Structures are given as structure tokens and as C-alpha cells.
Amino acid sequence: xxxxxxxxxxxxxxxxxxxxxxxxxxxxxxxxxxxxxxxxxxxxxxxxxxxxxxxxxxxxxxxxxxxxxxxxxxxxxxxxxxxxxxxxxxxxxxxxxxxxxxxxxxxxxxxxxxxxxxxxxxxxxxxxxxxxxxxxxxxxxxxxxxxxxxxxxxxxxxxxxxxxxxxxxxxxxxxxxxxxxxxxxxxxxxxxxxxxxxxxxxxxxxxxxxxxxxxxxxxxxxxxxxxxxxxxxxxxxxxxxxxxxxxxxxxxxxxxxxxxx
Ligand SMILES: CC(C)(COP(=O)(O)OP(=O)(O)OC[C@H]1O[C@@H](n2cnc3c(N)ncnc32)[C@H](O)[C@@H]1OP(=O)(O)O)[C@@H](O)C(=O)NCCC(=O)NCCS
Numbered sequence: 213x214x215x216x217x218x219x220x221x222x223x224x225x226x227x228x229x230x231x232x233x234x235x236x237x238x239x240x241x242x243x244x245x246x247x248x249x250x251x252x253x254x255x256x257x258x259x260x261x262x263x264x265x266x267x268x269x270x271x272x273x274x275x276x277x278x279x280x281x282x283x284x285x286x287x288x289x290x291x292x293x294x295x296x297x298x299x300x301x302x303x304x305x306x307x308x309x310x311x312x313x314x315x316x317x318x319x320x321x322x323x324x325x326x327x328x329x330x331x332x333x334x335x336x337x338x339x340x341x342x343x344x345x346x347x348x349x350x351x352x353x354x355x356x357x358x359x360x361x362x363x364x365x366x367x368x369x370x371x372x373x374x375x376x377x378x379x380x381x382x383x384x385x386x387x388x389x390x391x392x393x394x395x396x397x398x399x400x401x402x403x404x405x406x407x408x409x410x411x412x413x414x415x416x417x418x419x420x421x422x423x424x425x426x427x428x429x430x431x432x433x434x435x436x437x438x439x440x441x442x443x444x445x446x447x448x449x450x451x452x453x454x455x456x457x458x459x460x461x462x463x464x465x466x467x468x469x470x471x472x473x
Contacts, residue, residue: 215342220269222248225232227396230285230286231278232276232277232286233277233278234275234324235275235276236269236277238262238266241275243277244284245261245262246284249308250309253319253373253375254371254372260289260304268289268291271291272332273290273292274287274288274301275287276325276449278308278312278317278320285309288305289303292309292392294391299334300334300337301329301336302338302339302455303325303338304337304457306318306321306339307358322356330390330391335390335391336390338388339386340364340384342376342394343465344379344422344449346418350454351465353454353455354396354455356395357404358386358395359386360384360385361385361451362384362446363383364384365380365382366382367381367382369381373453375420376431377422378422378425378428379431384452406470407469408466409450410450410452411465411467412445413464414434414463414465414467415434416461416463417430418431418434425429445467449469451467451470452466
């Protein structure tokens with residue numbers, strides 16, 4: 213049975229066993245809500261409910277799901293936004309089931325999201341991400357070509373997700389300029405070229421420190437230090453343009469001037 217039949221979804225992209233779809237029907241969206249619960253382990257109060265997925269679909273957002281057979285193994289949720297005279301998409305969630313990670317599926321969902329956005333005339337997709345999440349930062353900046361030049365302190369307050377480890381929900385705003393030279397060349401596998409002005413380091417132990425109450429204070433200190441560094445760098449007109457992963461798992465944000473706009 214084709215996954216499109218199971219979900220009523222219209223568009224498909226397929227490679228190996230996984231099918232990526234733009235979905236418009238309740239069953240597929242229900243599967244995304246269940247996956248959200250599995251990935252974030254949110255309490256019901258923090259969970260984005262089915263009705264919000266439906267609204268996102270109805271008002272011009274995107275619900276993109278990755279199915280392996282009948283199982284939803286990844287999804288992206290975005291909603292339309294408007295700021296400074298421009299319409300854009302705000303991508304609120306991206307999730308891949310644990311056992312399917314690090315095989316390029318997250319990137320594939322984002323590329324599907326980009327293609328769909330371009331066909332609708334959008335040039336910008338934004339999302340926020342936790343700067344302490346080394347893997348996400350690498351994916352966003354280095355593999356997708358997003359930039360960041362805004363920092364939101366404790367955006368959602370303290371949430372129930374164990375991924376957050378009880379820390380303030382500080383977020384960098386990723387701007388994905390879909391048609392920019394930077395994005396086009398990074399998607400072709402080239403390195404971005406810029407003059408490095410500043411770097412901000414994240415130690416790999418951050419995951420361990422966040423996960424236990426006894427070490428959480430150390431995670432908090434890293435967050436406080438990096439928050440100050442980002443806020444100052446952005447006030448000075450710098451943008452995050454690169455991300456380095458080190459052998460030991462540490463991450464480093466690379467900042468410079470973004471010349472394109
Ligand atoms: C973020 C998420 C969607 C990524 O999905 P994914 O399918 O694993 O992503 P991809 O495989 O496309 O890309 C991950 C990249 O990070 C790399 N990576 C893996 N572990 C890493 C680490 N500890 N540090 C740095 N990079 C890492 C992978 O090698 C891969 O890069 P590559 O394509 O160059 O090999 C998934 O990890 C997830 O669901 N996380 C929990 C929810 C979440 O945090 N969502 C995002 C915020 S809304």
C-alpha cells in the first residue's frame with residue numbers, strides 16, 4: 213500500500229523506504245502529534261494539539277511528515293508569519309524518531325519544506341533553536357545554511373521537556389534565506405566563505421550537565437556566558453555564519469558580517 217493512500221496526503225518525495233509528504237488529513241496529523249509526544253516527552257500542557265496542526269494547514273502553514281510504511285518517523289510543522297513588511301514561514305517544530313536520526317532525514321524534511329515554500333513564493337523560513345544543542349546548531353548553520361543574528365531570552369519560560377533540563381528556554385532565531393547565494397552554495401556541498409570575527413564555544417558535556425540536577429548549575433553557567441556573548445555580538449552587528457564540530461564533540465559558533473542583506 214502506498215503511504216499516500218494511508219494518509220490522504222498529496223505530494224511525495226521518496227528515497228529508500230521513507231516517503232516525505234505534505235499532509236492535509238487528520239490521520240497523518242494525529243501521527244505527528246503522537247511523534248511529538250514521543251520525541252519531546254512534553255506534558256499535555258506543553259504539547260501542540262491536533263487542532264493547532266489543523267489550523268496551521270488551513271491558514272497556509274506546512275505539515276510535512278516522513279512515513280516509513282504506516283509509521284510516522286519524522287515531521288515538520290510551520291505557520292505563516294509577517295514582519296517588517298514581509299511574509300515568511302515560521303517553522304515551529306522539526307522531529308525525527310530517535311532510531312531514524314543521523315541518517316539525513318531531518319535535512320530531507322527541511323529541504324522538502326524549502327521546495328514547498330519556494331513554490332508558494334516565500335523567500336524566508338525562520339525557526340528558533342537552543343544554542344546549547346550542538347547537533348541542531350550544526351544542522352541549521354552548516355548543513356542548511358541558516359544564519360542567526362537575534363537572541364531571545366527564556367522564550368517559552370521553563371518547559372516540561374527533559375530535553376530542556378529545566379533551564380531557561382533561550383533561543384537563537386535561525387533565518388533561512390531560501391534563495392540566497394549562501395544557501396544555494398551550502399546546499400551544493402560548498403563551505404560558506406566569510407571573515408571570522410568572533411567565535412562562541414559550547415562544551416560537549418552540556419548534555420550531561422543539563423540532564424542531572426546536581427550538575428545543572430554548570431549548564432546554567434554555560435548558558436549565562438554564551439547568552440552574554442551572543443547578545444553583545446549581535447548588538448555589534450555580527451551574525452552566526454558557521455559552525456565547527458570538534459572531534460571531542462564540542463561545538464563552536466563562528467560569527468562574521470553577513471554581506472548579502
Ligand atoms: C534535530 C533532529 C530533527 C535532526 O534530525 P536527524 O534526522 O538526526 O538530522 P540529520 O541526520 O539530517 O542531520 C544531523 C546532522 O548532525 C550531525 N550530528 C549528529 N550528532 C551530532 C553532534 N553531537 N554534534 C554535532 N553534529 C552532530 C549528523 O552527523 C548530521 O550531519 P551530517 O548530515 O553532516 O552527517 C533530531 O535530532 C530530533 O528530532 N531531535 C529532537 C527534537 C529537536 O531537537 N528538534 C529540533 C528543534 S525544534
